[in-house]
Amino acid sequence: MIHHISIAVRNPSHVAQVLAEILKAQAVPFPPNPGSYMVIPFDEYGTAIELYPLGSQIEPGENDEECVFVRTAITSMYTDIHAAISVPISQKEIEQIGVREDWRVVRCNRDSFFDVIEFWVENRLMIELLTPEMASQYLKFATQQENLKYFVAEPALATT
Numbered sequence: 001m002i003h004h005i006s007i008a009v010r011n012p013s014h015v016a017q018v019l020a021e022i023l024k025a026q027a028v029p030f031p032p033n034p035g036s037y038m039v040i041p042f043d044e045y046g047t048a049i050e051l052y053p054l055g056s057q058i059e060p061g062e063n064d065e066e067c068v069f070v071r072t073a074i075t076s077m078y079t080d081i082h083a084a085i086s087v088p089i090s091q092k093e094i095e096q097i098g099v100r101e102d103w104r105v106v107r108c109n110r111d112s113f114f115d116v117i118e119f120w121v122e123n124r125l126m127i128e129l130l131t132p133e134m135a136s137q138y139l140k141f142a143t144q145q146e147n148l149k150y151f152v153a154e155p156a157l158a159t160t
Contacts, residue, residue: 002083003045003046003047003048004046004047004048004049004050005048005049005050005083006049006050006051006052006058007049007050007051007052007079007081007083007121007125008051008052008053008054008055008056008075008079009051009052009053009054009121009122009124009125010054010122010124011122012035012036012037012051012052012053013027013037013051015037015051015121015122016037016038016039016049016051018097018101018121019039019049019051019121020039021097022087022089022093022094022097022119022129023039023041023047023049023085023087023088024041024088024089025039025040025041025042026039026040026041026042027039027040028040030050030051030052032069033050033052033053033056033069035052035053036050036051036052036053036056037050037051038050038051039051049085052069053071054075055071055072055073055074055075056069056070056071056072057069057070057071057072058070077124078124078125079124079125081125082125082126082127082128083127083128084116084127084128084129084130084138085127085128085129085130086130086132086134086135086138087129087130087131088132089131090131091107091117091131094117094119094129094131095117098119098120102123103119103120103121103122103123104118104119104120104123105117105118105119105120106118113141113147114130114134114137114138114140114141114142115130115134115137116128116129116130116134116138117129117130117131117134
């Protein structure tokens with residue numbers, strides 16, 4: 001189970017407020033990395049999303065010291081990181097927030113297994129949002145071993 005995740009965004013304070021609205025959560029500063037915020041829904045899983053300023057990196061500490069936060073000027077328009085998050089609001093509410101923020105929002109079907117809403121934070125970072133109905137559909141798929149065979153099957157060997 002994933003309890004928290006961190007992502008870098010252009011405007012951590014604003015993104016934290018928007019995600020807090022979607023998750024029915026609270027947005028608070030995250031002091032270990034100045035300028036960062038944390039979204040906490042206060043659920044039974046200890047779920048949290050940390051929003052770091054774009055260009056933040058987590059690097060290993062020296063010897064036995066813990067990790068350190070470092071800023072770099074190197075960033076990309078898009079990222080290879082994404083998360084699927086169950087939310088307590090409807091597709092219509094998500095779409096209204098997307099329109100207000102001018103962020104891309106699109107409902108998608110993942111390989112005919114389950115639906116998600118691609119919610120493009122700052123139009124650069126995709127988070128798959130699952131309404132309660134979609135979360136039920138996802139869990140029905142993801143908790144059945146026979147359904148997951150599609151993902152764990154050995155890839156076919158290429159013939160030359």
